[in-house]
Amino acid sequence: MPTDPRIAALIPHRDPFLWVDRIIDSRPGVIITEKDIQEDLDIFRGHYPGRPLFPGVLLCEAIFQTAALLTALMESGKPQENSSRLPVITRISGARFKRTVIPGDTIQMEVELKETISSAQFFKGTIRVHGKIALKMDFATTFVAPEKKNHTTTKKTIA
Numbered sequence: 001m002p003t004d005p006r007i008a009a010l011i012p013h014r015d016p017f018l019w020v021d022r023i024i025d026s027r028p029g030v031i032i033t034e035k036d037i038q039e040d041l042d043i044f045r046g047h048y049p050g051r052p053l054f055p056g057v058l059l060c061e062a063i064f065q066t067a068a069l070l071t072a073l074m075e076s077g078k079p080q081e082n083s084s085r086l087p088v089i090t091r092i093s094g095a096r097f098k099r100t101v102i103p104g105d106t107i108q109m110e111v112e113l114k115e116t117i118s119s120a121q122f123f124k125g126t127i128r129v130h131g132k133i134a135l136k137m138d139f140a141t142t143f144v145a146p147e148k149k150n151h152t153t154t155k156k157t158i159a
Contacts, residue, residue: 010072011065012086016042019062020109023069029113031070035062039103054101059135063125064089066109067141071121074113090120091140099134101127107134119143 004022008014024032037054044052071087101107108128115122119142127135 007069011068013065013068017061018065019058020065020069024108026070026073028074029070031066031073031111033062033066033069033109035107035109037101037103037105037107041103044103052103054103054105054107056095056097056135059097059101059107059127060092060095060137062107063109063111063127063135063137064139064141066111067121067123067125067139070111070113070123071141085143085145087121087141088144089139090142093138095135095137097135099129099132101129101134105129114138 003015003018003020006023007018007020013019019035020033021036022034024034026032043055043058047053047055068087075085106129109125110128111123111125113121114124120140121142122140123138125135125137125139126133
C-alpha cells in the first residue's frame with residue numbers, strides 16, 4: 001500500500017527512512033499511525049540472518065516520526081515562522097520492549113502529547129503488533145530552527 005501523501009506534506013522524512021505509512025486517526029493531542037513491515041527490507045539481511053527481527057531502535061524512530069506528524073498537525077494554522085522549526089528528541093525514558101516485530105507484521109503507533117512547557121513537548125508512545133503492546137516509552141522533544149548556511153569563505157594569508 002502506498003504511503004499516505006499527507007505524511008510527505010507534514011514531515012521531512014523520506015524513504016528509505018520513513019517508518020509511517022498511514023495516519024489512522026488524529027485528534028487534539030493524540031495520533032494513531034501504521035507501518036507495514038515489508039519482508040524485503042534490506043535491514044533483515046543483517047538483523048538477523050535466519051531469524052529476522054525489526055530493530056528496536058527503528059521502532060523508537062517510528063514513534064518519533066508519529067510524534068513529528070502530531071506536532072505538524074498541531075502547528076498547522078500557526079504563524080508561518082513556526083513551520084520551518086524541526087522537533088528533535090531530547091529525552092527517552094522508560095522504554096520497554098515487550099514483543100518482537102518480524103517481516104510481514106503491521107505495527108500501529110499511538111502517540112499522546114502529555115505536556116508542553118515552553119518549547120519542550122513531553123509524549124507517551126506505544127506500538128502494538130497484532131493488538132498487543134510491543135513497545136511503550138516516554139520521550140521529549142524541543143524545536144530547533146533550521147541552520148543557516150554561511151556561504152562566506154575566509155581567506156587565510158600565509159606570511
